Amino acid sequence: MTVTSRNSGLVGGRPVVPSRGSLRPLGLGEVRITGGFWADRQRVNGSATLDHARSWMNRLGWIGNFTTGGRGSPDRRGREFSDSEVYKLVEAMAWEVGRTGDPGAVPGVDDLVAAIASAQSPDGYLNTAFGRDGQRPRYGDLASGHELYCTGHLLQAAVAGARTGAAAPLLDVARRAADHVCDTFGPDGAWGLCGHPEIEVALVELARVTGEQRYLDQAALFLDRRGHRTLPRDHLGWSYYSDDVPVLTATVLRGHAVRSLYLSCGAVDVAVENGDDELLAAVAEQFDRALARRTYLTGGVGSRHEDEAFGDDFVLPADRAYSETCAGVATVMLAWRLLLATGDGRYGDVVERVLYNVLATAVGDDGRSFFYANTLHQRVPTGTPSDDEERLGFGGGPRAPWFEVSCCLPNAARLLASLSTYLVTADDAGLRVHQFADAEVDTRLADGRRVALTTSTGYPDDGAVTVRITRTDGGAWPLTLRVPAWAAGAELVTAEGRRAVPVGDLVVRRDFTAGEEVRLELPMRPRFTRPDPRIDAVRGCVAVERGPVVLCAESLDGGDLDTLRVEVIAEPVEDDGGVAVSARFDVPADARWPYGTAEPPSDTALAPLHLVPYHRWARRGPSTMRVWLPTT
Numbered sequence: 001m002t003v004t005s006r007n008s009g010l011v012g013g014r015p016v017v018p019s020r021g022s023l024r025p026l027g028l029g030e031v032r033i034t035g036g037f038w039a040d041r042q043r044v045n046g047s048a049t050l051d052h053a054r055s056w057m058n059r060l061g062w063i064g065n066f067t068t069g070g071r072g073s074p075d076r077r078g079r080e081f082s083d084s085e086v087y088k089l090v091e092a093m094a095w096e097v098g099r100t101g102d103p104g105a106v107p108g109v110d111d112l113v114a115a116i117a118s119a120q121s122p123d124g125y126l127n128t129a130f131g132r133d134g135q136r137p138r139y140g141d142l143a144s145g146h147e148l149y150c151t152g153h154l155l156q157a158a159v160a161g162a163r164t165g166a167a168a169p170l171l172d173v174a175r176r177a178a179d180h181v182c183d184t185f186g187p188d189g190a191w192g193l194c195g196h197p198e199i200e201v202a203l204v205e206l207a208r209v210t211g212e213q214r215y216l217d218q219a220a221l222f223l224d225r226r227g228h229r230t231l232p233r234d235h236l237g238w239s240y241y242s243d244d245v246p247v248l249t250a251t252v253l254r255g256h257a258v259r260s261l262y263l264s265c266g267a268v269d270v271a272v273e274n275g276d277d278e279l280l281a282a283v284a285e286q287f288d289r290a291l292a293r294r295t296y297l298t299g300g301v302g303s304r305h306e307d308e309a310f311g312d313d314f315v316l317p318a319d320r321a322y323s324e325t326c327a328g329v330a331t332v333m334l335a336w337r338l339l340l341a342t343g344d345g346r347y348g349d350v351v352e353r354v355l356y357n358v359l360a361t362a363v364g365d366d367g368r369s370f371f372y373a374n375t376l377h378q379r380v381p382t383g384t385p386s387d388d389e390e391r392l393g394f395g396g397g398p399r400a401p402w403f404e405v406s407c408c409l410p411n412a413a414r415l416l417a418s419l420s421t422y423l424v425t426a427d428d429a430g431l432r433v434h435q436f437a438d439a440e441v442d443t444r445l446a447d448g449r450r451v452a453l454t455t456s457t458g459y460p461d462d463g464a465v466t467v468r469i470t471r472t473d474g475g476a477w478p479l480t481l482r483v484p485a486w487a488a489g490a491e492l493v494t495a496e497g498r499r500a501v502p503v504g505d506l507v508v509r510r511d512f513t514a515g516e517e518v519r520l521e522l523p524m525r526p527r528f529t530r531p532d533p534r535i536d537a538v539r540g541c542v543a544v545e546r547g548p549v550v551l552c553a554e555s556l557d558g559g560d561l562d563t564l565r566v567e568v569i570a571e572p573v574e575d576d577g578g579v580a581v582s583a584r585f586d587v588p589a590d591a592r593w594p595y596g597t598a599e600p601p602s603d604t605a606l607a608p609l610h611l612v613p614y615h616r617w618a619r620r621g622p623s624t625m626r627v628w629l630p631t632t
Helices: 037-059 082-100 109-118 147-164 170-185 199-210 213-225 257-274 277-293 325-342 346-362 408-417
Strands: 031-035 424-426 431-433 438-444 450-457 464-472 477-483 491-494 497-500 504-510 517-521 527-529 541-546 549-554 564-567 573-575 578-585 607-613
Touching: 031 037, 037 082, 037 408, 082 109, 082 147, 082 408, 109 170, 147 170, 147 199, 170 199, 170 213, 199 213, 199 257, 213 257, 257 277, 257 325, 277 325, 325 346, 325 408, 346 408, 346 549, 424 438, 431 450, 464 477, 477 517, 491 504, 541 578
Parallel strands: 431 477
Antiparallel strands: 031 438, 424 431, 438 450, 450 464, 464 517, 477 504, 491 497, 491 517, 527 541, 541 549, 549 607, 564 578, 573 578, 578 607
């Protein structure tokens, strides 16, 4: 069944508005997070992170690059892709305005838009790193220059501005930039594609906003050109640029994780708009294989630091996990698009895992520090960077205020600001709840009937989710709740009583009345999780999960984690200190050679070791950490 998108008038905005598909996403004006886990993070994002990001971009001159004094100068500040970070910041600001409904919620949006517009050339080209005196020529380095990538983020910022009413003047800038791209690289222009996919997904969304067919056609053309090894060969291989295999014939996501995921998002969007079921199925199969063989327990992807890339099947070393925050955001983007297109609720499980174990982990409590990479095993204490320290690396160590490449902070900020749009969708007859949070929903069904409800929960600490109908225009309609794959033993409580329900999509269909409640109870017992035996790096280990949250051991709660062993005869337990496992620390004697013929003796007794949610690690002070725990 296909649901036609209802895109008349502002509904507070949505990042993805497909014209067809199994599900219709609800906008910021239809779903509002009102409290709990994600409301706290949205508040910090709006009150601290956005200002923090803008302050750093000002300090480093990235915003100044757009002004008259900065553009065209050989002394331009920042990396060649720094324009894109400013665009992502504007996008996050626009979603924040849409989320709050307050045009003054984020001061300075208009100033940023004016600065961006001032740097645009008469022909629509817009990039502060190329094309002017003392700079490299336009499109002289499509493989690594990121020009089309930056344009893509400009378009997405403009889409957010148009859909929320914030930064609306940016849409004209974006259309001129997109027209330039189509004129330059269209069927009658130069053959070319960007080494970092992003323009594809952005062109489709701009086409959805403006109704311009040429933008969709250009996105499809870029997809067709990719995978034929036309970009210059890099020492990391063509897969680094997603230019090794055509999208339609690939079998798994590979190469640079963010590039691969962004490209897949664009492919899904093109497939949906063009009714290309073969392309849609191909991307879904590639994603499914990557989830089954190339994804960490946290939902993070990317096990190779050198090229920020997917590793081979089952090559998932915990202490070398790259799991870039941007790759987590991109995973949510792809899973969400596949959910909307197919209606397959298991993609909601993917979104949940990444939200609680990558996004929630990445940003500091104050919203002013973040992880670039998200390792699953930290061997060296993280340390504490100063508030004004800019880290020049790409990850590892503590949450830092800023990185030389700080793509992850505005990327996380734009997802957090728009997060309520990922909670609930409409299908052909009713509503579907995919993510659990304290929220208010007020929308219309496909037949025009108005319905409203609230969801109340202590999730993820508590597994009870109560849905209360606050308005319905009458007549039966289905309410679908996602029962996560980990929630075997879940129960549904209604006026008719209590019953066990299987994992998957749970449909409650009736003629609801205002005030009626439906309660889903998910079992939150902590559980051991065992890895596939083909993951050599963690063979003989277990992890502990509770509900959607991965737990970890932190050195602040025990001894040397490199000598840790846990007992798995009994399941993890909950006590006043949280979740505990029975553990000991085997401390072998120092030797001149780290190998031998005998098992090192253990002279330590088993004792409870308390674990913490992975998203809470490194928040109490310098520490080491591990998710996968060797067994006795």
